[in-house]
Amino acid sequence: MGKQYQGKIESVDLRGVSCPVNAIMAKRAIEVLGEDEHIRLLLDAGESLIRAVRSIKDAGYHIVKSEPLDNAVAIVAGKGKTACRP
Amino acid sequence: MSGKTLDQAALKKTGMMRQVQPDYYVMRLKAVGGDMNVLQLARIVEVAEKYGRGHVHLSTRQGIEIHYVNKDNLEAARVELAEAGVEMGACGPRVRSVVACPGAETCRLGVIDTKAMSREFDARYFKQDMPAKFKLAVTGCSSNCTKANENDIGVRGAIEPRWVADECTDCGLCVSICPLEAIGRRDGDDGQGSDYHYAIDEAACINCTICTSLCPTGAWAVGRKGHTVLIGGTMGRKPRFASVLKRIVESDEEVYALVDASISWYRDNGLKKERFGHTIDRVGLEKCKEEIIGKAVSGKD
Numbered sequence: 001m002g003k004q005y006q007g008k009i010e011s012v013d014l015r016g017v018s019c020p021v022n023a024i025m026a027k028r029a030i031e032v033l034g035e036d037e038h039i040r041l042l043l044d045a046g047e048s049l050i051r052a053v054r055s056i057k058d059a060g061y062h063i064v065k066s067e068p069l070d071n072a073v074a075i076v077a078g079k080g081k082t083a084c085r086p
Numbered sequence: 087m088s089g090k091t092l093d094q095a096a097l098k099k100t101g102m103m104r105q106v107q108p109d110y111y112v113m114r115l116k117a118v119g120g121d122m123n124v125l126q127l128a129r130i131v132e133v134a135e136k137y138g139r140g141h142v143h144l145s146t147r148q149g150i151e152i153h154y155v156n157k158d159n160l161e162a163a164r165v166e167l168a169e170a171g172v173e174m175g176a177c178g179p180r181v182r183s184v185v186a187c188p189g190a191e192t193c194r195l196g197v198i199d200t201k202a203m204s205r206e207f208d209a210r211y212f213k214q215d216m217p218a219k220f221k222l223a224v225t226g227c228s229s230n231c232t233k234a235n236e237n238d239i240g241v242r243g244a245i246e247p248r249w250v251a252d253e254c255t256d257c258g259l260c261v262s263i264c265p266l267e268a269i270g271r272r273d274g275d276d277g278q279g280s281d282y283h284y285a286i287d288e289a290a291c292i293n294c295t296i297c298t299s300l301c302p303t304g305a306w307a308v309g310r311k312g313h314t315v316l317i318g319g320t321m322g323r324k325p326r327f328a329s330v331l332k333r334i335v336e337s338d339e340e341v342y343a344l345v346d347a348s349i350s351w352y353r354d355n356g357l358k359k360e361r362f363g364h365t366i367d368r369v370g371l372e373k374c375k376e377e378i379i380g381k382a383v384s385g386k387d
């Protein structure tokens with residue numbers, strides 16, 4: 001852990017958004033990013049997180065960091081592996 | 087001939103059960119792993135129209151039942167079904183139809199070939215007499231769609247993850263995504279030359295594929311792949327969840343040896359009408375597991 005990211009990272013709060021809408025919204029949020037940008041997504045822990053991560057991975061996007069919150073998880077995701085700047 | 091003069095035990099053995107209505111029977115059909123082809127389905131439709139009341143009932147164990155068949159038509163209906171390859175199921179104290187989920191053949195999450203294994207179980211054990219009813223289920227992964235742990239014997243597809251230091255970006259996702267919270271990050275090298283490592287609490291892990299399929303970089307690899315064999319599950323009047331007999335059994339042959347040994351142990355130890363799980367509780371789980379695994383290893387019946 002402890003990676004740093006360049007530029008400002010926006011957050012999208014998808015807590016309380018049910019499946020599969022949360023997964024669709026997570027994917028869309030990444031879709032509009034530039035190649036080296038990231039976004040921070042807040043997702044409910046459990047099945048919601050699993051569904052969202054599966055659809056992010058299926059779309060070919062990458063998660064570069066994750067941190068647990070209360071009953072939720074914040075993930076930082078971007079379009080490609082190259083977008084990750086340690 | 088009245089219902090009372092028919093041999094009810096013999097009828098149950100061939101999947102026919104007396105209804106509340108005098109002279110009427112339920113015909114329980116066999117569908118191994120819930121599978122049937124359309125020609126078989128068409129024949130079931132014909133028979134249900136001709137001898138039943140034009141409807142069927144889907145059982146909770148993936149079977150089809152034709153209700154309201156008069157006792158005088160049971161044999162004719164059975165023969166017409168058999169001509170299309172539709173076999174009768176089983177009732178009473180014996181091995182019932184084997185249930186299975188679609189498994190690796192079509193399901194993205196499937197780890198094992200559930201269809202092949204359920205057919206093999208059917209060929210080996212179907213209708214064999216037991217101390218009480220005996221149910222087998224095969225489920226392709228830890229999602230457990232066929233509820234393996236509610237069956238006398240359940241087989242569940244399983245993987246054992248292995249952490250690969252070189253692939254890991256230390257993103258931390260696996261810690262949050264494991265449904266059993268079985269993954270932890272530890273300081274220090276685990277022998278792969280990294281100053282940290284991720285480790286699994288094996289007692290908590292259910293051998294699902296969540297970490298191996300969702301790690302963004304493939305750092306959770308599938309170490310071993312196989313079957314978790316569960317024994318002694320039952321629902322009904324006195325429910326009991328199955329106990330793990332053995333995890334990650336890699337070869338099909340070893341699974342069959344364990345199931346053979348379990349069935350043989352139950353026949354030796356089970357009281358009449360006592361379900362397998364209740365025999366296990368009466369004798370003691372550890373003793374039972376030791377004896378079954380011993381039998382399976384030695385190949386003794």
Ligand code: SF4
Nearest residue numbers: 187193196226227231
């Ligand atoms: S148990 Fe697993 S393999 Fe079987 S249908 Fe469910 S998800 Fe698919």
Ligand code: SF4
Nearest residue numbers: 254255257258260301
């Ligand atoms: S999810 Fe994969 S890359 Fe991320 S910390 Fe776990 S093993 Fe490492």
Ligand code: SF4
Nearest residue numbers: 264291292294296297
């Ligand atoms: S296999 Fe499943 S239960 Fe086991 S550590 Fe991975 S995600 Fe957790």
